[in-house]
Every structure is written in structure tokens, then in C-alpha cells.
Amino acid sequence: xxxxxxxxxxxxxxxxxxxxxxxxxxxxxxxxxxxxxxxxxxxxxxxxxxxxxxxxxxxxxxxxxxxxxxxxxxxxxxxxxxxxxxxxxxxxxxxxxxxxxxxxxxxxxxxxxxxxxxxxxxxxxxxxxxxxxxxxxxxxxxxxxxxxxxxxxxxxxxxxxxxxxxxxxxxxxxxxxxxxxxxxxxxxxxxxxxxxxxxxxxxxxxxxxxxxxxxxxxxxxxxxxxxxxxxxxxxxxxxxxxxxxxxxxxxxxxxxxxxxxxxxxxxxxxxxxxxxxxxxxxxxxxxxxxxxxxxxxxxxxxxxxxxxxxxxxxxxxxxxxxxxxxxxxxxxxxxxxxxxxxxxxxxxxxxxxxxxxxxxxxxxxxxxxxxxxxxxxxxxxxxxxxxxxxxxxxxxxxxxxxxxxxxxxxxxxxxxxxxxxxxxxxxxxxxxxxxxxxxxxxxxxxxxxxxxxxxxxxxxxxxxxxxxxxxxxxxxxxxxxxxxxxxxxxxxxxxxxxxxxxxxxxxxxxxxxxxxxxxxxxxxxxxxxxxxxxxxxxxxxxxxxxxxxxxx
Amino acid sequence: xxxxxxxxxxxxxxxxxxxxxxxxxxxxxxxxxxxxxxxxxxxxxxxxxxxxxxxxxxxxxxxxxxxxxxxxxxxxxxxxxxxxxxxxxxxxxxxxxxxxxxxxxxxxxxxxxxxxxxxxxxxxxxxxxxxxxxxxxxxxxxxxxxxxxxxxxxxx
Ligand code: HEM
Ligand SMILES: [Cu+2]
Ligand SMILES: [Cu+2]
Numbered sequence: 001x002x003x004x005x006x007x008x009x010x011x012x013x014x015x016x017x018x019x020x021x022x023x024x025x026x027x028x029x030x031x032x033x034x035x036x037x038x039x040x041x042x043x044x045x046x047x048x049x050x051x052x053x054x055x056x057x058x059x060x061x062x063x064x065x066x067x068x069x070x071x072x073x074x075x076x077x078x079x080x081x082x083x084x085x086x087x088x089x090x091x092x093x094x095x096x097x098x099x100x101x102x103x104x105x106x107x108x109x110x111x112x113x114x115x116x117x118x119x120x121x122x123x124x125x126x127x128x129x130x131x132x133x134x135x136x137x138x139x140x141x142x143x144x145x146x147x148x149x150x151x152x153x154x155x156x157x158x159x160x161x162x163x164x165x166x167x168x169x170x171x172x173x174x175x176x177x178x179x180x181x182x183x184x185x186x187x188x189x190x191x192x193x194x195x196x197x198x199x200x201x202x203x204x205x206x207x208x209x210x211x212x213x214x215x216x217x218x219x220x221x222x223x224x225x226x227x228x229x230x231x232x233x234x235x236x237x238x239x240x241x242x243x244x245x246x247x248x249x250x251x252x253x254x255x256x257x258x259x260x261x262x263x264x265x266x267x268x269x270x271x272x273x274x275x276x277x278x279x280x281x282x283x284x285x286x287x288x289x290x291x292x293x294x295x296x297x298x299x300x301x302x303x304x305x306x307x308x309x310x311x312x313x314x315x316x317x318x319x320x321x322x323x324x325x326x327x328x329x330x331x332x333x334x335x336x337x338x339x340x341x342x343x344x345x346x347x348x349x350x351x352x353x354x355x356x357x358x359x360x361x362x363x364x365x366x367x368x369x370x371x372x373x374x375x376x377x378x379x380x381x382x383x384x385x386x387x388x389x390x391x392x393x394x395x396x397x398x399x400x401x402x403x404x405x406x407x408x409x410x411x412x413x414x415x416x417x418x419x420x421x422x423x424x425x426x427x428x429x430x431x432x433x434x435x436x437x438x439x440x441x442x443x444x445x446x447x448x449x450x451x452x453x454x455x456x457x458x459x460x461x462x463x464x465x466x467x468x469x470x471x472x473x474x475x476x477x478x479x480x481x482x483x484x485x486x487x488x489x490x491x492x493x494x495x496x497x498x499x500x501x502x503x504x505x506x507x508x509x510x511x512x513x514x515x516x517x518x519x520x521x522x523x524x525x526x527x528x529x530x531x532x533x534x535x536x537x538x539x540x541x542x543x544x545x546x547x548x549x550x551x552x
Numbered sequence: 553x554x555x556x557x558x559x560x561x562x563x564x565x566x567x568x569x570x571x572x573x574x575x576x577x578x579x580x581x582x583x584x585x586x587x588x589x590x591x592x593x594x595x596x597x598x599x600x601x602x603x604x605x606x607x608x609x610x611x612x613x614x615x616x617x618x619x620x621x622x623x624x625x626x627x628x629x630x631x632x633x634x635x636x637x638x639x640x641x642x643x644x645x646x647x648x649x650x651x652x653x654x655x656x657x658x659x660x661x662x663x664x665x666x667x668x669x670x671x672x673x674x675x676x677x678x679x680x681x682x683x684x685x686x687x688x689x690x691x692x693x694x695x696x697x698x699x700x701x702x703x704x705x706x707x708x
Contacts, residue, residue: 273666363690432659434690437698447686508554543594543670551694
């Protein structure tokens with residue numbers, strides 16, 4: 001049994017532990033939110049709903065996801081390409097330290113009440129300058145990590161001339177390229193707009209430009225969360241069910257398409273705002289919809305693998321394969337449920353991006369429901385499913401029967417909680433209830449009170465869902481703790497937990513798929529096409545800028 | 553590149569749905585003029601009181617069938633506090649912010665406008681039914697965000 005080198009294991013584990021500390025505090029904030037919203041809980045005067053919400057968004061959407069992703073990518077890259085050299089390891093640690101310094105700085109500012117601007121930090125709400133410095137350090141740190149991993153890959157490529165890299169490595173590099181290009185937007189706005197303005201070096205800020213640069217980053221950010229989950233679906237799932245990757249070239253092509261079509265589409269978050277002409281909004285809507293193709297390709301691959309493997313095991317009929325799937329294996333069941341949530345999640349995304357339909361749901365609770373069944377479940381639950389074996393794999397401990405049982409309870413309670421909470425959020429949103437609000441009754445306005453009269457859309461359902469979720473999160477923390485420190489060590493080969501990485505056939509994969517320069521150039525061409533004119537309009541026909549406001 | 557037969561069928565289905573969805577959106581947008589709220593006019597957010605039309609927020613009749621409603625959004629309320637418009641007439645909403653970003657969203661209609669400082673947002677709407685409509689701010693704007701509301705009275 002192959003286990004990765006000790007140095008790489010430490011690196012990966014440290015990242016995963018940090019992810020789960022963020023998860024613990026972040027989900028606790030989520031629990032507070034559902035109770036504050038229905039007035040069942042009043043916070044002490046030094047703590048404010050929007051401060052809690054800022055912490056929730058930052059800790060879960062940015063910190064939990066990023067640390068976990070790097071923990072996963074580091075383990076997988078070390079597993080598939082071999083142990084890191086001293087340079088790669090050093091730079092990964094430097095990246096970790098800078099990212100962590102940024103995280104801590106941002107958290108301190110949030111706790112001190114100087115940054116209740118939510119994780120989208122829209123101008124002209126003005127947090128303390130150090131909050132933005134924290135965010136910048138966070139991003140710069142992840143760049144160093146990314147370049148360390150890319151360095152490891154380049155070295156492998158040099159030693160294996162003319163060979164295609166393993167699928168896992170290919171997908172890691174795609175994810176990192178997407179991340180590096182996406183971050184250019186947020187780095188530009190934070191360094192050149194927010195920091196000078198928050199420290200008082202300039203008086204005003206161009207609000208519409210800052211929003212557009214934020215969303216240039218904000219949309220591909222969701223693909224940075226999603227692609228590692230897709231990696232698990234493409235590469236880990238086939239191995240667990242005893243099959244192979246359905247088609248190596250299809251998998252690679254879909255990742256390339258995600259790089260191309262996830263960045264030049266940020267305007268679909270800005271469809272109801274002025275300052276961008278209808279034509280450019282529509283153009284980005286078109287580019288947004290392109291993502292349907294790689295998404296459907298992924299769905300095809302998944303079901304293709306299920307059926308092919310099922311037939312090899314003797315399944316017959318149209319749906320016989322379904323019963324051949326290893327439902328008793330929590331490593332599989334967790335990922336399958338996660339994928340399942342992505343079906344309504346993806347459909348909801350198409351609605352959100354639909355030019356005019358967006359007006360119906362923009363900034364309502366529907367959106368909150370939407371990302372809890374995309375990021376909060378497919379992504380987060382895939383990470384949970386990976387955690388069950390990744391930590392034992394990295395610590396050399398056993399995945400005991402009792403832990404597997406707990407893992408099942410955890411996954412099922414998370415799905416139940418999410419189903420309740422997100423259904424209620426979707427319905428409330430359709431009725432018109434807004435997102436990002438503390439108490440939502442609008443001083444007993446009759447229209448507002450009516451929202452909460454439904455069977456599912458009442459004040460109780462969301463709170464029950466949220467409570468189940470929180471309990472499930474605590475169970476997960478217990479599993480993490482146990483497999484980190486207490487589960488018995490694996491002594492025999494058989495007890496050792498493996499990194500399930502499926503084989504993929506490279507013979508028919510065209511070489512140009514791994515020619516990154518082609519894809520990077522096309523990506524930049526698409527970005528230039530979608531952004532140059534509207535952004536230059538925002539700069540040249542800018543209104544007088546806004547000074548900063550602290551309205552919390 | 554080798555592509556499996558089923559893959560081809562499925563890709564065809566994908567591309568077909570893509571074209572179908574986009575045509576529906578395109579036709580409703582450009583043939584029926586269904587565009588989301590927007591506008592390219594700019595304004596100095598700190599001088600709204602001196603700049604027309606925001607120096608006189610309120611309901612203005614433009615002609616027999618058209619009304620313009622000029623609204624200033626600011627933490628945490630709207631100016632004018634009371635809006636009364638007739639049903640069945642074209643209403644042009646024009647909003648601008650005096651401070652941070654807000655929204656002007658009329659519940660039970662598809663009027664959902666972001667109010668970004670420095671920009672004027674415009675949306676046309678015709679109310680079919682008379683009644684009292686709740687307007688809320690659905691863009692986080694500060695501690696009073698969840699109190700930021702007004703209402704529109706639509707009369708016969
Ligand atoms: C115990 C589990 C959770 C509960 C009870 C919960 C609850 C909530 C609630 C009630 C809101 C809406 C607040 C509002 O609009 O007023 C919210 C927002 C949000 N949640 Fe969660 N959530 C949970 C887990 C997660 C997870 C796992 C993620 C992502 C990995 C996540 C990401 C977000 C984000 C990004 C927001 C939006 C923050 C913003 O609008 O600034 N949540 N959550
Ligand atoms: Cu407001
Ligand atoms: Cu608001």
C-alpha cells in the first residue's frame with residue numbers, strides 16, 4: 001500500500017485541521033442566524049447579526065473551502081506525482097503561513113466590529129483598512145501554494161517528456177489556473193481601490209467598478225469550490241465503485257471548458273444594477289449558459305461510469321446498475337447524495353442567470369437556498385465524504401466500523417437539515433422575503449407576515465433545518481477529531497486506508513488538451529471580449545466617487 | 553479526439569438545450585423588450601438634493617398615461633415616504649442613492665432594482681391591481697437594513 005511521504009502528510013493535515021476549525025465556528029454562526037431571524041434569540045449588545053453573518057460567510061465560503069481544497073490537492077498531487085521536493089514543500093508552508101496570517105487578521109477585524117461588510121465587502125461600506133489587507137494576504141498566500149503545486153507538476157512533466165499527466169494532476173492544474181486568473185480581479189480592486197481608500201490615501205472610490213471587479217472574481221470563485229468536488233466525482237467515485245474513469249478525454253475537456261466559461265460571466269450577478277448596458281449583461285448571460293455543456297458532460301460521465309461498472313458486475317435492464325452500487329460504503333453514498341443535490345442546484349443556477357428571471361429572485365432568500373444546495377451540500381458534503389477516508393489515510397489510522405456508522409448518520413442528517421432549510425429558503429425567496437436580513441417581519445407588515453404562513457415557509461422549518469445541520473456538523477467534528485487522534489493505528493496492509501484514485505485510459509486523449517498556453521490565451525481573449533468595453537466605460541464615464549460609510 | 557456514440561448524442565442534447573434557452577431569453581429580451589432594471593446615467597451621490605430630478609422626489613405625471621416616480625434611497629429609508637400611483641398606467645421608476653448601495657424592490661412584482669451610489673436606475677412597470685404594495689431594501693446597507701421599507705398605494 002502506497003502512502004505519501006511524512007512531510008507532505010503533515011502539510012495536508014495542517015490544512016485540513018484549519019478547514020475544520022473554520023467549519024466549527026462558521027456553522028455555529030449559522031445556527032445563531034436561523035434563531036435570530038425568527039426572533040427566538042437576541043444577541044448581546046456587543047454582537048450584531050451582520051457581524052455574525054460576515055463571519056459565517058467568510059469562515060465557510062472562503063476559509064473552510066480553501067484550506068480543505070489545498071489539503072486535498074496536496075495529498076492527491078503527492079499521491080499521483082510522487083513526494084514533494086524540499087522547495088515545493090517550503091513554498092507550500094510559506095503559502096500556508098501567509099494565508100493564515102491574512103485569515104487571522106480578517107477574523108480579528110470582524111470580531112472587533114470593524115468589518116461587518118459581509119464577505120462581498122461592497123463599497124462604499126468601509127471596513128477598517130486591515131480587513132482588506134487580511135483579504136489580500138489570504139489571496140496572495142493561496143497564490144504561493146498554487147505556484148508550489150504547479151512547480152511540482154512542471155518538474156514531473158520535465159521528467160516525463162511527451163507524456164500526459166495523470167488525470168488528478170491535470171485537474172489540479174486546471175483548478176489552479178482558474179483560481180489564479182480569477183483572483184486578478186479581486187486583487188486589483190483590493191490593492192488599487194479598497195486599501196488606498198480605507199487608509200485615507202484617496203478620498204473616494206468608484207463603486208460600480210469595484211463591484212464588477214469583485215464579481216469577475218466572485219463567480220469563478222464558486223468553480224474553485226466546485227472543481228475539486230468534480231475531481232472527486234470523476235476520479236475517486238469510479239475507483240470506489242470498482243470501475244474506471246469513463247473517458248479520460250471527456251473529463252479533461254470538461255475541465256478546460258470550465259476554465260474558459262466561468263470567468264467572463266460575472267455580470268450575471270449584476271443584472272439588476274445600473275451602469276452596465278443591457279447588451280453586455282446579455283452577452284455575459286450567453287457566456288454563462290455555456291457552462292451547461294461541461295456540466296451535462298460531467299453528469300453523463302457519472303452515470304456512464306455507474307452503468308458500465310454495474311454491467312460488468314452483471315446488472316441487467318435499464319436501471320439494474322443502480323442496485324449494484326456500493327450503498328453500504330459511506331465513501332460512496334456521501335458523494336452520491338452530494339451529486340444528487342447538484343441537480344436542483346444546477347437547475348436553480350440556470351434560473352438565476354436567466355437575464356430577466358433574475359429580477360424575481362435577486363437578493364431574496366431564494367439565493368441563500370440556492371447556494372446551500374450547491375456549495376453547502378454538493379461541495380461541502382463531497383468534502384465530508386473525502387474527509388472520512390482522507391484523514392485516516394494521512395494519519396495511518398483505521399476507518400473503524402463505528403466511525404463509518406457515525407459517518408452515515410452525519411451524511412443523512414446533513415441532507416435532511418439542508419433539505420428542510422433550503423426548501424423553506426427557496427419558497428420564502430419566491431414570495432419575496434429578502435436575504436441578508438436580521439428580523440424579517442418589517443414591523444409586522446401584513447405582506448411580510450404572510451410569507452411565513454406556509455407549511456414549509458414558516459419560521460420553524462428553517463430553524464429546525466438549521467438545528468439539525470448544526471448537530472450534524474458537531475458529529476462531523478467528532479469524526480475528524482477521532483480519526484486524527486484516537487482511532488486505532490492501522491497495523492496490517494488490510495487495515496490501511498487507501499487513496500482511491502481510479503485508472504483512466506490515456507491512449508485516446510489528444511495531446512493538445514494539456515497544452516495550457518492555448519487555453520490560457522483563449523480564456524484571456526474571452527475575458528477581454530466580455531469586459532474591456534464595459535469596464536473602460538465604467539472608468540471613463542465614472543460618476544464622482546463615493547466616500548466611505550460605516551453604517552453598522 | 554475519440555468521442556463515444558452516446559457522448560455525441562448527449563452533447564447534442566446539451567447544445568440543443570443551450571440554444572433553446574438562449575433563444576427564449578433573447579427573443580423575450582430583444583423582441584418583447586423585457587430587460588432587467590438598469591440605466592447608464594450617472595449623478596453625484598453627495599449632491600442629489602441639488603440635481604434634477606432628485607431635487608424633487610415624488611410622483612410626477614408626464615402625460616395622460618405615463619407617470620414618473622423619483623425616489624432617493626438612503627440609510628435607512630426612502631424619500632418620498634409616501635407614493636401613490638394609479639393602476640393601469642405606465643409608471644417609470646427612477647432611483648438613486650444618497651449614501652451606500654441599497655435596493656428598491658416591490659414585493660409581488662418584478663420591480664427589483666439595485667441602487668448604486670453614483671448611478672441612476674430606471675424601470676418601467678404597470679400595476680394591474682390596486683392595493684398596498686410593500687417595498688423593501690434587499691441589499692445589505694447597515695444595521696437598519698431590516699427596517700428599510702416603504703409602501704406604494706396603487707389606486708383605481
Ligand atoms: C449549520 C449549517 C448552516 C446553517 C444553519 C446555515 C445558515 C445560514 C443562513 C440562515 C444564512 C442566511 C442569512 C441571511 O441571508 O440573512 C446563511 C448564509 C450563508 N451561508 Fe450558511 N448555513 C450553514 C452552512 C453553510 C455552509 C456549509 C456554507 C458553505 C460552505 C454556507 C455558506 C453560506 C453563505 C456564503 C451565506 C451568505 C452569506 C452572506 O449573504 O453574506 N453555509 N447560512
Ligand atoms: Cu437599504
Ligand atoms: Cu438594505
